Amino acid sequence: MTDHVDQVLAQWREQRPDLDVSPMAVLGRLSRLTQLTGVELRKTFTAHGLDAASFDVLATLRRSDPPHSLTPTELMHSAMVTSGAITQRLDRLEERGLVRRTPNESDGRGVRVFLTDAGHDLIDEALPDHVATEERILGPLSSKQRAALADTLRVLLESLGDTI
Numbered sequence: 001m002t003d004h005v006d007q008v009l010a011q012w013r014e015q016r017p018d019l020d021v022s023p024m025a026v027l028g029r030l031s032r033l034t035q036l037t038g039v040e041l042r043k044t045f046t047a048h049g050l051d052a053a054s055f056d057v058l059a060t061l062r063r064s065d066p067p068h069s070l071t072p073t074e075l076m077h078s079a080m081v082t083s084g085a086i087t088q089r090l091d092r093l094e095e096r097g098l099v100r101r102t103p104n105e106s107d108g109r110g111v112r113v114f115l116t117d118a119g120h121d122l123i124d125e126a127l128p129d130h131v132a133t134e135e136r137i138l139g140p141l142s143s144k145q146r147a148a149l150a151d152t153l154r155v156l157l158e159s160l161g162d163t164i
Helices: 004-015 023-047 053-065 072-079 081-095 117-138 143-160
Strands: 099-104 105-116
Touching: 004 023, 004 143, 023 053, 023 117, 053 072, 053 081, 053 099, 053 117, 053 143, 072 081, 072 099, 105 117
Parallel strands: none
Antiparallel strands: 099 105
């Protein structure tokens, strides 16, 4: 059985036999997986009135220690987006009553972002469906294959500086 990437690789081998295109076998598949899994995840988010960005913020706050509060900078680092992007996300979530911003008591210049009861309820409702979607996506892989893939991807991420 072949996939889209196999076809691309074969075309490149025919057109550029002098070039080793083997890295495309991995990175091309990662790219395709990102696209295809994104479609599936968006369906789950949409069913809960969310998008990936909103889910990310709510989930980040929910997994933080009670009272489920972080600074915008902490959220920005977790989501790996710009300060402008996090501000837009927070504006939309605050308008919906899912988060609230209050002055940071330890730093009068900044704010803290809190998960509201409505935000807490929504993320707790959406999370099991999100995990079920991920489980369905990974269904063809055995536990051993999943663990090996996760370990391999961790090595690659660490090599690119994605460490804490």
